[in-house]
Amino acid sequence: MPPKKTEDKKIGATLVVGGGIGGMQAALDLAASGIKVYLLDSKPSIGGVMAQLDKTFPTNDCAMCTMAPRLVEVGRHKDIEVITLADVESIKGTAGNFTLKIHKRPRFVDEEKCTGCGLCVANCPVHNIIYVTPEKDKIDISDEHAKIMNSIIKEYEDVEGPLVPILQRTNETFNYLPEPVLRYTADKLNMPLSVVCRIATFYKTFSLEPRGKHIISVCLGTACHVKGAGRVTSALEGELGIKRGETTKDMLFTIETVRCIGCCGLAPVLKVGENVHGLMSKTMVPELLHTYEKA
Amino acid sequence: MRIADESGLKELKNSVLQERDSLRPCITICGGTGCHGYACEKVIAAVENEIERQNLKDKVSMRVTGCHGFCERGPIVVIYPEKVFYQRVAVDDVPEIISQTIINSKIIERLLYTDPNTGVKPVHEDDVPFYNRQKRIIFGNNGKIEPTNISDYIALDGYGALCKALFHMTPDQIIEEVNKSKLRGRGGAGFSTSKKWAITRASKKGMKFIICNCDEGDPGAYMDRSLMEGNPHLVLEGMIIGAYAIGAHEGYIYIRNEYPLAVRNVGIAIKQAEELGLLGKNILNSGFNFTITVHKAAGAFVCGEETALISSIEGKLDGPRPRPPFPAQKGLWGKPTNINNVETLANVPLIIERGADWYSKIGTEKSKGTKIFSLVGKVNNTGLVEVPMGMTLREVVFDIGGGIPKGKNFKAVQTGGPSGGCIPESLIDLPVDFERLTEVGSMMGSGGMIVMDENTCMVDVAKYFLGFLDDESCGKCVPCREGIEKMREILTNICKGEGEEGDIELLEEIALTVKETSLCGLGQTASNPVLTTIKYFRDEYEEHIRNKRCPAGVCLDLISYSIDAEKCNGCGACVRPCPTQAITGEKKKLHSLDQEKCIKCGACFETCKFDSIIIK
Ligand SMILES: Cc1cc2nc3c(=O)[nH]c(=O)nc-3n(C[C@H](O)[C@H](O)[C@H](O)COP(=O)(O)O)c2cc1C
Ligand code: SF4
Ligand code: FES
Numbered sequence: 039m040p041p042k043k044t045e046d047k048k049i050g051a052t053l054v055v056g057g058g059i060g061g062m063q064a065a066l067d068l069a070a071s072g073i074k075v076y077l078l079d080s081k082p083s084i085g086g087v088m089a090q091l092d093k094t095f096p097t098n099d100c101a102m103c104t105m106a107p108r109l110v111e112v113g114r115h116k117d118i119e120v121i122t123l124a125d126v127e128s129i130k131g132t133a134g135n136f137t138l139k140i141h142k143r144p145r146f147v148d149e150e151k152c153t154g155c156g157l158c159v160a161n162c163p164v165h166n167i168i169y170v171t172p173e174k175d176k177i178d179i180s181d182e183h184a185k186i187m188n189s190i191i192k193e194y195e196d197v198e199g200p201l202v203p204i205l206q207r208t209n210e211t212f213n214y215l216p217e218p219v220l221r222y223t224a225d226k227l228n229m230p231l232s233v234v235c236r237i238a239t240f241y242k243t244f245s246l247e248p249r250g251k252h253i254i255s256v257c258l259g260t261a262c263h264v265k266g267a268g269r270v271t272s273a274l275e276g277e278l279g280i281k282r283g284e285t286t287k288d289m290l291f292t293i294e295t296v297r298c299i300g301c302c303g304l305a306p307v308l309k310v311g312e313n314v315h316g317l318m319s320k321t322m323v324p325e326l327l328h329t330y331e332k333a
Numbered sequence: 334m335r336i337a338d339e340s341g342l343k344e345l346k347n348s349v350l351q352e353r354d355s356l357r358p359c360i361t362i363c364g365g366t367g368c369h370g371y372a373c374e375k376v377i378a379a380v381e382n383e384i385e386r387q388n389l390k391d392k393v394s395m396r397v398t399g400c401h402g403f404c405e406r407g408p409i410v411v412i413y414p415e416k417v418f419y420q421r422v423a424v425d426d427v428p429e430i431i432s433q434t435i436i437n438s439k440i441i442e443r444l445l446y447t448d449p450n451t452g453v454k455p456v457h458e459d460d461v462p463f464y465n466r467q468k469r470i471i472f473g474n475n476g477k478i479e480p481t482n483i484s485d486y487i488a489l490d491g492y493g494a495l496c497k498a499l500f501h502m503t504p505d506q507i508i509e510e511v512n513k514s515k516l517r518g519r520g521g522a523g524f525s526t527s528k529k530w531a532i533t534r535a536s537k538k539g540m541k542f543i544i545c546n547c548d549e550g551d552p553g554a555y556m557d558r559s560l561m562e563g564n565p566h567l568v569l570e571g572m573i574i575g576a577y578a579i580g581a582h583e584g585y586i587y588i589r590n591e592y593p594l595a596v597r598n599v600g601i602a603i604k605q606a607e608e609l610g611l612l613g614k615n616i617l618n619s620g621f622n623f624t625i626t627v628h629k630a631a632g633a634f635v636c637g638e639e640t641a642l643i644s645s646i647e648g649k650l651d652g653p654r655p656r657p658p659f660p661a662q663k664g665l666w667g668k669p670t671n672i673n674n675v676e677t678l679a680n681v682p683l684i685i686e687r688g689a690d691w692y693s694k695i696g697t698e699k700s701k702g703t704k705i706f707s708l709v710g711k712v713n714n715t716g717l718v719e720v721p722m723g724m725t726l727r728e729v730v731f732d733i734g735g736g737i738p739k740g741k742n743f744k745a746v747q748t749g750g751p752s753g754g755c756i757p758e759s760l761i762d763l764p765v766d767f768e769r770l771t772e773v774g775s776m777m778g779s780g781g782m783i784v785m786d787e788n789t790c791m792v793d794v795a796k797y798f799l800g801f802l803d804d805e806s807c808g809k810c811v812p813c814r815e816g817i818e819k820m821r822e823i824l825t826n827i828c829k830g831e832g833e834e835g836d837i838e839l840l841e842e843i844a845l846t847v848k849e850t851s852l853c854g855l856g857q858t859a860s861n862p863v864l865t866t867i868k869y870f871r872d873e874y875e876e877h878i879r880n881k882r883c884p885a886g887v888c889l890d891l892i893s894y895s896i897d898a899e900k901c902n903g904c905g906a907c908v909r910p911c912p913t914q915a916i917t918g919e920k921k922k923l924h925s926l927d928q929e930k931c932i933k934c935g936a937c938f939e940t941c942k943f944d945s946i947i948i949k
Contacts, residue, residue: 100815198666199648202631206590236650242632243590259552260747260783261709263797269935276912297634297801299591300555302709302781303404303716304370312593316370320936321910 050074053138055126058086062108069117077112078121082145085109177225179218186211187219191226201227201237205244213253214245242296250285250292252330255309259298266319267306271295273320274308277327290331335610338618339496342487345609349488358393358435359413361476362422365400365562366555366594367716371421373408379427393435396485399475399563399598402717403463406446411458411476418458419444449713449735463714466733468695468703471679472556472719475563480598483605486566492611494682498574499619502685504534507578511681513689515701520546520637520674521752521778521854523700523767526681529671532661533579536669541581544665544672545572546642547588547595550634551750552801554781556705556717557675561588561595564679565602569625571678573612574685576623579671584625587642590632600627634751634805638853639664639672641807652807653853674779676705696722700766706748708734710783711741722766726756729765730784741786745869749778751798751805752858754865755791774865776858790887791870792877796824798862806855813856816847820863828888832878837867886948889933893949896926900945907937907946 050073054065057079065075077084088094091101112118124142131137179187190207194200204223209215215238224231238244256262256271271282274293278286285292301307304316310330318326336342362368362377377397384393401409406420412434419430422444433439445454446461455461458476478485486492498507512527533541545568549557560568572584588596603625606612614622628646630636635652636645643665644651664670680702684692693701700722706729709715713735720729726746730736737743745755748765754775756763763769767777785794799821808814820843823836844860851857867874876882883891896916903921908914915931918924926937938946 100811102811103815199646201648202645203629206629206631233650237631240633240650244631257552260750260781260797261553261707261715263552264710264783264785264789264794266935269939272934296591297550298552298555299366300549300558301367301370301404302553302555302707303367304407305709305715307370314366314370316367320934320939 052076053078053136056086057081057084057112057120057122059088059105059108061086062105062112065118066108066111066115069115073117075115075118076121077118078124078126078140080123080125082123084112084120084122174225177218177221179222183216183219184222187222187226191223201229201234202241205234205238209244213249214247216248217246248285248289250289252290252310252333253292253294255294255296255299256282257297257299257301257305257307257309258295259302259305261298261302261305262307265305269320270306270308270318270323273323274327277323291327334608336617337610339500342492342496342617345484346487346490349484353394353488356414359396360393360430360435361396361398361411361413363399363401363407363409363476364397365404365407365559366592367400367404368407368409369594370404371407375424376408376410376422376427379424380431383427383431387431389431389435393431396479398478399480400559400717401476402469402472402559402719403461403714404717405715410444416458417456418446418461420446462735463716463718463733466728467719468721469719470683470695470703471567471676472560472705472717474567475559478564480563480565481601483566483602483609486564490686491566492570494685495570495573495611496617498577498685499617499621504578504580507574507685508534510689511578511684514684514692515699516677516680516684516692517700517767518674519676519680519704519777519780520672521749521776523777526673526677529661529673530575530579532659533581533669533671536662538580540583540666540668541579542665542668542670543572543576543579543581543584544642544646544670545584545586545675545678546637546639546672547586547592547675548630548637548642549589549592549675549779550637550805551752551779551781553709553747553783554707554750554779556707556780558589558592558595559717560675560679560705561592562598565595565599566606567679567682568599568675569602569606569612571681572625572673573616573623574681575671575673575678577621579669581671582622582624584623585646585665586625586627587630587636587646588627590629596627596629603627633807634801635807635853635855638855641853642672643670652809653855655852676780697764697766697768699768704765704777704780706765706780706782708782708784710747711737711786711789712784713738720765723764725762725764727761729782730761734784737784737786741788743784744787744789745785745791747775747783747785747794747862748781749776749858749861750781751801752776752854752861753778753781754861755785755794755869756865757869759869774861774868776861788885788887790828790883790885791866791873792824792827792883793885793887795862795866796821796828799824799859802855802859806859810850810852810856812847812850813852813859816843816851817856817859819843820847820860824863827874827877828883829890830877830881830888832874834878836878837871837874841867892933893928894926894931894933894935894938895928895947895949896924897945897947898923900943902943902945904943906942907940910936910940912936 052068052073053076054061055078057077065077068075088101088105094101123145124140127139127141129138190204194204220234224234258267275281278291280286282293282295301314306318307316308318380395408422410419410422433441440456447454508527508530516526517523518526547557547561576584635641638653639660641653660670660672696702703719703721705717705719708718718733743758745757747755756775770777799817803817803821806813806817823840826832844863848860876884881891886892901923905920908916913930913932915927916924
């Protein structure tokens with residue numbers, strides 16, 4: 039933007055700093071009024087924080103559904119020029135006539151040619167990790183646990199994709215996945231903690247909370263559902279004074295719900311540890327708990 | 334001890350048979366997970382002790398088998414060679430069984446199964462109505478062999494098909510034979526198995542993989558579990574033949590962590606097969622190498638989907654991805670990969686051994702062979718049933734299943750799990766095969782068949798499935814993630830009595846969009862439960878929305894419990910179970926129920942023997 043001589047003549051070009059949802063909307067509104075827009079963001083792409091949200095307050099709308107059309111429109115609009123990986127270094131001039139100095143960092147990729155296929159990420163020899171900030175100082179693991187983890191990790195040294203089996207073993211060993219152990223595992227495997235946590239929270243097997251001595255898994259599969267598994271569950275909840283997913287204060291029982299344990303012929307079914315109890319009814323619950331309390 | 338070649342296997346079989354006297358009584362006890370639910374391990378121990386005590390070790394043998402299918406009646410004991418069928422056997426019955434039935438050939442009347450409809454008490458397993466209408470070509474051997482003993486399997490011609498395939502057929506001939514049999518995948522979609530094999534075979538040379546899908550996420554179905562637990566060698570044999578046909582040298586079995594017994598048994602089976610040279614390097618000295626690794630899944634329904642399964646084995650969590658490229662072209666670690674369901678693979682040895690002509694005589698025009706269904710829910714005989722394709726629902730539910738308990742009316746049957754739909758009474762004469770089920774808006778899925786009676790609310794069922802799918806959707810694509818949640822919300826409102834006019838139409842619109850625009854099979858079929866229940870039970874939806882009533886008496890917010898003044902005789906049985914003391918009354922006088930206190934838990938309804946609690 040070369041500065042114009044006549045100070046009072048306003049020129050029809052704007053710069054929007056920040057390409058989040060607000061910036062994009064501003065850019066679109068301006069462009070719709072016929073003004074040329076430069077949209078600048080310091081990240082490698084526009085979109086901002088909203089892309090990381092699932093829902094927005096207060097309407098509970100899907101964030102991506104709100105954003106995606108605007109992203110596309112910004113990308114396509116002939117009057118919007120997107121400048122990414124860039125920071126504003128200085129601004130001079132007055133309204134209608136600014137001069138800016140922009141520092142654009144290199145992308146090391148030819149933007150014209152890249153189709154965003156992602157192959158380079160998968161093939162990067164440096165662990166496929168884009169942004170990692172090691173948080174070594176936060177790993178607060180006891181020596182004993184570290185020893186256990188070392189031996190588990192060693193066991194799966196040669197396995198490709200070892201994380202799931204390692205976490206399975208860890209979950210079995212500790213009855214849940216303690217936070218320090220997760221941080222330690224992430225560090226040992228040279229993975230971002232987020233990857234470990236994603237696996238740990240995606241699969242049903244894993245628990246991030248300590249669990250009781252007896253884990254009661256009530257089946258809420260279809261066969262059990264139509265045969266009144268719901269009532270058995272509420273009887274358990276009533277008897278133990280906890281909700282599903284919780285553990286009693288004395289750390290004796292945890293109630294979990296599962297979808298089918300493959301004994302549908304005996305619906306409704308529940309498992310205490312590995313023991314299957316079929317054809318359950320509300321009235322059988324107190325006695326069942328009693329036998330395990332003593333055990 | 335390795336088996337050297339084909340004749341070596343025959344010799345082994347003969348020596349096993351020779352050691353065994355086919356006339357010697359053999360007590361088989363079901364050790365499947367279902368029977369463990371009835372503490373069959375105690376019965377097993379009791380039989381062992383009793384044989385020891387009476388010093389019958391040389392006269393009687395004993396076998397702990399896999400699931401017989403009739404899980405509801407467990408623990409099941411069958412005595413060979415006559416196949417005397419005892420059910421609900423308790424520890425105390427064991428001495429009598431041995432001294433009466435085994436030694437004196439006397440039948441113990443009270444342990445026999447009684448047909449609830451006719452009162453007949455069949456003695457032999459084959460005469461039990463639950464079994465005699467089935468065609469148990471795959472599942473039948475489950476009751477005859479001990480899954481942890483490879484000799485049992487070999488004695489029944491096990492691994493014979495593998496020999497035939499390795500020494501008398503080329504891979505192309507195998508694929509052609511499977512093609513002629515018209516075997517279709519039992520994992521859900523019913524894709525032609527031979528086509529899949531041919532594509533994988535044709536993919537460029539180099540590493541290839543075969544994966545056996547035993548994730549069985551479909552709630553209400555457990556045939557894969559029972560096969561893996563009860564007859565793991567059958568699946569292994571099918572898998573080795575498949576691997577040979579497509580040219581794979583490494584295989585994976587992806588198995589649910591919730592199935593510990595299956596994991597154990599298949600592990601033992603692999604070890605035994607390796608020791609005999611039926612698996613591993615240079616199988617039967619044919620030059621063919623094949624190894625199998627067991628991968629324990631960690632519990633996510635969507636990981637049953639093939640592309641998600643592959644990424645899960647790779648240790649990633651990428652979820653489903655768009656196809657093509659199909660796994661047959663680019664699968665595990667980027668190599669051509671063939672994925673088959675457990676039951677599909679269990680069909681293979683049969684086709685090879687008996688020939689495609691024999692196999693394709695069973696079933697309908699386009700769906701060949703048999704299918705194992707898990708017949709569960711509100712039906713008298715629950716369990717696993719194997720029937721030829723094309724049998725009508727009526728035969729399955731009423732003849733094999735023995736109808737609906739307590740004389741209630743049949744309402745619908747749900748097939749295909751969360752991807753399937755509800756089939757109403759008007760379609761009860763529908764022959765069951767891949768095409769017909771799809772025509773009526775449901776699908777075969779993995780073979781769950783959940784029977785529902787008049788006390789099942791169809792709106793609640795639809796809500797239940799969407800709840801399941803909402804939890805299990807991986808969230809990768811918007812239509813599935815958002816659409817299912819919205820539908821669930823609407824259905825929850827309807828069940829709470831907050832439904833509005835126009836909800837049904839809105840549901841239909843969302844359902845169709847989700848169906849057409851989702852990325853993987855989970856989303857694409859997620860609408861089936863909603864669409865079929867609306868299609869066949871629209872009046873029930875309308876009743877919920879317009880009159881705020883739940884005709885089946887299930888939706889808690891729309892019902893109330895009360896006491897029938899005519900029927901109540903004041904026995905007082907319901908007073909104690911009520912957790913909120915809502916029921917009061919003097920003995921032998923009419924009781925009353927305080928609506929303010931009632932939390933609608935249904936305890937009184939379950940207790941009352943005189944049907945005097947009414948749900949409105
Ligand atoms: C959401 C979803 C879940 C699935 N779950 C299973 C499963 O539990 N077991 C299975 O064998 N196939 C499952 N499938 C089907 C598999 O993707 C695949 O089609 C099948 O394993 C192929 O084997 P087949 O050709 O022998 O049927 C699932 C598919 C989807 C979309
Ligand atoms: S359809 Fe559902 S489960 Fe399948 S990829 Fe999309 S969000 Fe995931
Ligand atoms: S539905 Fe409960 S065990 Fe299968």
